[in-house]
Amino acid sequence: MKKLRLYYEEHNKGPLKLLWKHFAPQHFAFFGLVLLIILLSLAVLTPFLTPHDPYLQNSQLLLVPPSWQDSGLVSYPLGTDDLGRDLMSRLMLGASYTFGLAILAVLGSLLVGLVLGALSGMSKGVKSSIFNHLLDLALTIPSLLLAIVIVAVLGPGLLNTIWAIMLALLPQFIHGVRNAIAQQLKQDYVTAYRLDGANQRQLLFSVILPNTWEQLVLMGTMALSTAVLDIAALGFLGIGAQSPTAEWGAMIADSLDSIYLAPWTVALPGLLIFVTVLAVNLVGDGLRVAMKKRREN
Amino acid sequence: MILHYLFRRLFLLAFVFVALTVFAFSLSYLFPGDVLSNFTGLRNISPADEVMLTRQLGLDQNYLQQYLLFVQRLLQGDWALSFSSQQNVLTEMLLVMPATLELAAYALFLSLLVGIPLGIVAAVRKDKWLDKLISSLALIGFSVPIFWWALLLIMVFSLSLGWLPTSGRLGVLYEIPTVTGFMLPDILLSEQSYRQQAFIDAIRHMLLPSVVLATYPTTVMIRFTRDSMLDVLEQNYIKTARAKGLTRLQVLYTHGLRNALLPVTRQVGLQFSTLITLAMITEVIFSWPGIGRWLIDSIYQRNFPAIQGGVLLVSSLVILVNMLTEIMHTLFNPLARKF
Numbered sequence: 001m002k003k004l005r006l007y008y009e010e011h012n013k014g015p016l017k018l019l020w021k022h023f024a025p026q027h028f029a030f031f032g033l034v035l036l037i038i039l040l041s042l043a044v045l046t047p048f049l050t051p052h053d054p055y056l057q058n059s060q061l062l063l064v065p066p067s068w069q070d071s072g073l074v075s076y077p078l079g080t081d082d083l084g085r086d087l088m089s090r091l092m093l094g095a096s097y098t099f100g101l102a103i104l105a106v107l108g109s110l111l112v113g114l115v116l117g118a119l120s121g122m123s124k125g126v127k128s129s130i131f132n133h134l135l136d137l138a139l140t141i142p143s144l145l146l147a148i149v150i151v152a153v154l155g156p157g158l159l160n161t162i163w164a165i166m167l168a169l170l171p172q173f174i175h176g177v178r179n180a181i182a183q184q185l186k187q188d189y190v191t192a193y194r195l196d197g198a199n200q201r202q203l204l205f206s207v208i209l210p211n212t213w214e215q216l217v218l219m220g221t222m223a224l225s226t227a228v229l230d231i232a233a234l235g236f237l238g239i240g241a242q243s244p245t246a247e248w249g250a251m252i253a254d255s256l257d258s259i260y261l262a263p264w265t266v267a268l269p270g271l272l273i274f275v276t277v278l279a280v281n282l283v284g285d286g287l288r289v290a291m292k293k294r295r296e297n
Numbered sequence: 298m299i300l301h302y303l304f305r306r307l308f309l310l311a312f313v314f315v316a317l318t319v320f321a322f323s324l325s326y327l328f329p330g331d332v333l334s335n336f337t338g339l340r341n342i343s344p345a346d347e348v349m350l351t352r353q354l355g356l357d358q359n360y361l362q363q364y365l366l367f368v369q370r371l372l373q374g375d376w377a378l379s380f381s382s383q384q385n386v387l388t389e390m391l392l393v394m395p396a397t398l399e400l401a402a403y404a405l406f407l408s409l410l411v412g413i414p415l416g417i418v419a420a421v422r423k424d425k426w427l428d429k430l431i432s433s434l435a436l437i438g439f440s441v442p443i444f445w446w447a448l449l450l451i452m453v454f455s456l457s458l459g460w461l462p463t464s465g466r467l468g469v470l471y472e473i474p475t476v477t478g479f480m481l482p483d484i485l486l487s488e489q490s491y492r493q494q495a496f497i498d499a500i501r502h503m504l505l506p507s508v509v510l511a512t513y514p515t516t517v518m519i520r521f522t523r524d525s526m527l528d529v530l531e532q533n534y535i536k537t538a539r540a541k542g543l544t545r546l547q548v549l550y551t552h553g554l555r556n557a558l559l560p561v562t563r564q565v566g567l568q569f570s571t572l573i574t575l576a577m578i579t580e581v582i583f584s585w586p587g588i589g590r591w592l593i594d595s596i597y598q599r600n601f602p603a604i605q606g607g608v609l610l611v612s613s614l615v616i617l618v619n620m621l622t623e624i625m626h627t628l629f630n631p632l633a634r635k636f
Contacts, residue, residue: 133312140619141612142574148596152604153327156596229442233578236444239596252445263452270445278440285436 015294019214022290029286035279042092043100050089051075054246058084063262081251081265082258090246091272097158097247098235099276102227105162106220109169114216116170117177118209121185122200132178135171143168143230151239158231158247161240165230169223176219180212187211214291221284225277232273248273302627302634310620314613321609322367328601332356336367338378338386338602371609377602379595386606390588394610395478396466397580397587401572403503404510405565412515413561416522420557421549423527431519438516443575447509447582454505461505464584468502471495506583510575514568521564526557559630566622570615 013021024030042049064080065072066087072079078088120131147164154160184190184207193207234240235249243254248269255265325335333342336354351357355366370376376387419431455463466480467473473480473487473495480503484496529535530553538548577589584590588607595603627634 133309134316136309136313140570140616142570142615144574144577145592145608145611148592148604149324149608152596152599152601153324153329155329225440232442233444237578237581237593239593249442249444252448256448259448259452260456266445266448270442270448273442273445274440277442278437281436281440 018294018297019287019290022293023286026286026289029282029289032279032282032286035275036283039095039099039276039279040103043096043103046092046096050086050092051077052086052089054085054089054093055244056085060084063258063265065262066264078268079262079264081255082262087265087268090251091248091268093246094248094251094269094272095276097241097245098228098231098249098273101158101162102165102224102231105165105227105231106169106223109166109223110173110216110220112166113170113173114177117174118181118204120174121178121181122204135174138171139175143226144233147230147234148239151234156239156242158235158241158245161231161234164234165227168230169227172223173219176215177212180215181208184208184211214287218284218287218291221280221287225280225284228273228277228280299628303624306620306624310616313616317609317612317616318368318371319364321605322364324601324605324608328605330599330601334380335601335605336377338380338383340380340383376606379603380600381595381598381603386603387610389603390591390606390610392478393586393588393591396480396585397573397576397589399479399481400503400506400510400579400585400587401569401576403507404576405514405568405572407507407511408514408518408568409565411511412518413522413558416519417526417549417554417557419519419523420526420530428523432523435516435519438512439520441512443509443513444578444582446512447505447579450505450509451582462502463505466499466502466585467495468498471498506579506585509583510572510579513575514572517568517571518561518564522557522561525560526553529553529557532556559626559632562629563622563626566619566626569618569622573611573615 023033058080061073061076061080061084063082064076064084066079067074067077076086076088078086078091081087081090120128143165146168147161150164150167151157151160154163181204190203190207193203198207231240231247232249232252235245235247235251236253238250238253241247241250243250251269252266255262255269259266326332328335331342333347333350333354333356334340336356337350339346339350342350355363374385374387376385378384379386379389382389415431415435419428419435422428451463454461462468471489471491471494473483473489476483476486480499481496484492484499487495489495535548535552538552539545543551573589576587577593579585580587580589581593588611592604592607592611594600595607
């Protein structure tokens with residue numbers, strides 16, 4: 001039974017506004033969005049905001065506790081690490097490494113995935129079948145294993161792990177884009193466009209893509225949490241960002257030796273990774289709920 | 298029809314394995330260093346040996362010939378030697394593999410045991426406080442970085458409270474002969490007088506890594522079971538069953554669970570890849586002598602034949618498990634059959 005949809009109001013809201021209407025009342029998701037915006041601005045603006053040089057070592061101030069403890073200093077709000085570097089500045093810079101690079105990796109991967117997914121989604125036959133089987137293979141290989149291979153070929157380093165993560169995220173994007181396009185191709189309005197004489201290219205750009213971008217955003221948020229966790233995990237294992245770099249995972253690995261003396265040097269970077277991933281997941285979940293609600297109404 | 302389906306799957310599996318071996322083969326050329334060393338795992342090759350080995354491996358012939366010889370060596374179990382120990386990579390991996398599989402198996406068991414009931418409860422009490430509590434906990438577990446979580450648990454349970462050991466599979470006091478490679482069965486099979494103490498010690502060692510490794514799959518299970526259950530509860534046959542006069546519990550058991558848990562079985566196979574990835578990190582933190590730690594060590598040592606072998610073995614295992622669960626799922630679930 002098809003529902004008859006009537007529009008009573010004179011001005012109907014656009015899909016984006018409707019989405020926001022369903023997204024905003026979800027408090028946790030909204031909170032996550034605020035956190036994400038803060039983190040994003042931190043990732044971009046961090047070179048102008050850090051109170052101290054994140055790499056400046058100060059042998060007078062080793063392992064100063066956070067300022068809320070009695071022996072802490074106000075000018076070092078979150079204390080210092082085992083080389084006397086200001087932890088707060090390092091954590092702020094870490095936002096642009098761990099979170100900022102994760103965003104870039106996801107965007108890059110999404111873009112390539114969009115092109116390849118569109119190519120495979122719009123084509124049929126043996127070529128697309130072989131492509132799909134190769135994709136299925138790539139989807140099953142664990143991302144960390146892929147990263148290990150790439151690091152073994154190119155050598156350890158933050159940039160190489162970014163390539164690895166982009167490559168590891170790619171198959172799921174292609175898969176997602178292809179499925180989204182296949183879903184769209186079944187819709188009546190696509191058939192209507194076809195009957196009007198639109199060719200494949202016009203169909204893709206003016207009908208299918210505008211209707212799939214929300215799904216793309218959803219995929220992007222899910223991939224973003226994976227990317228942040230992977231960058232941090234590789235940094236922690238020592239095959240990603242190397243030691244002096246203020247990447248959150250690498251900072252945890254650096255501070256492991258002083259975990260007895262200065263637990264905050266391990267706890268704080270981990271807490272930031274956790275908060276970042278949580279914020280991304282909150283927004284992703286909120287978006288999914290909002291999209292579902294909009295479809296139901 | 299089923300035979301036709303199985304045949305197609307088998308063909309796909311063969312295709313995937315060919316692609317995988319081609320990838321592994323090309324790694325010998327992609328890795329830095331001498332190609333001959335990467336293929337054989339020998340470090341200092343004398344000029345006389347070099348000529349001999351080049352002929353033996355077919356390196357003077359075209360790539361196809363080299364690849365065929367490579368696959369032949371793989372099938373004969375004649376894998377490259379590890380740079381660090383000069384042992385056959387395959388035998389080395391078969392020694393460390395059971396530890397990883399054991400850990401992953403306990404974690405998977407734990408995640409099913411906790412995740413599925415919690416997911417069902419959350420779905421049944423949808424939007425009540427219990428559902429909100431379970432869903433928030435699942436979201437938190439979903440977001441926590443596993444290495445940090447492991448460190449937190451070590452800090453609390455091992456360093457502060459001193460209840461559980463931080464590393465290894467078994468205390469050094471106990472000596473258990475290796476029969477299967479799996480610790481708990483090995484202890485039960487052994488004849489030592491301290492069998493019981495060793496068993497308890499092994500469980501104490503296993504507890505923290507298993508819990509850490511199980512965290513992520515458990516949350517995935519909760520979310521997946523909840524969604525699947527909610528989908529099923531909205532179906533018309535549930536309403537029909539209620540209208541027939543069945544109690545909520547009866548409907549849930551006979552109509553809800555059976556249908557909702559079918560997709561969950563498939564999820565178990567998909568989780569395997571994630572489990573292996575996370576097991577690598579867990580093993581490094583808890584010094585668990587499994588394949589993950591062995592692989593990460595190989596990276597530090599730039600042990601290329603070991604990395605090549607590890608990638609080949611672990612990927613094959615993951616693909617095999619995935620394929621098997623998919624076939625099982627298709628056989629069990631008529632809705633998933635497309636043939």
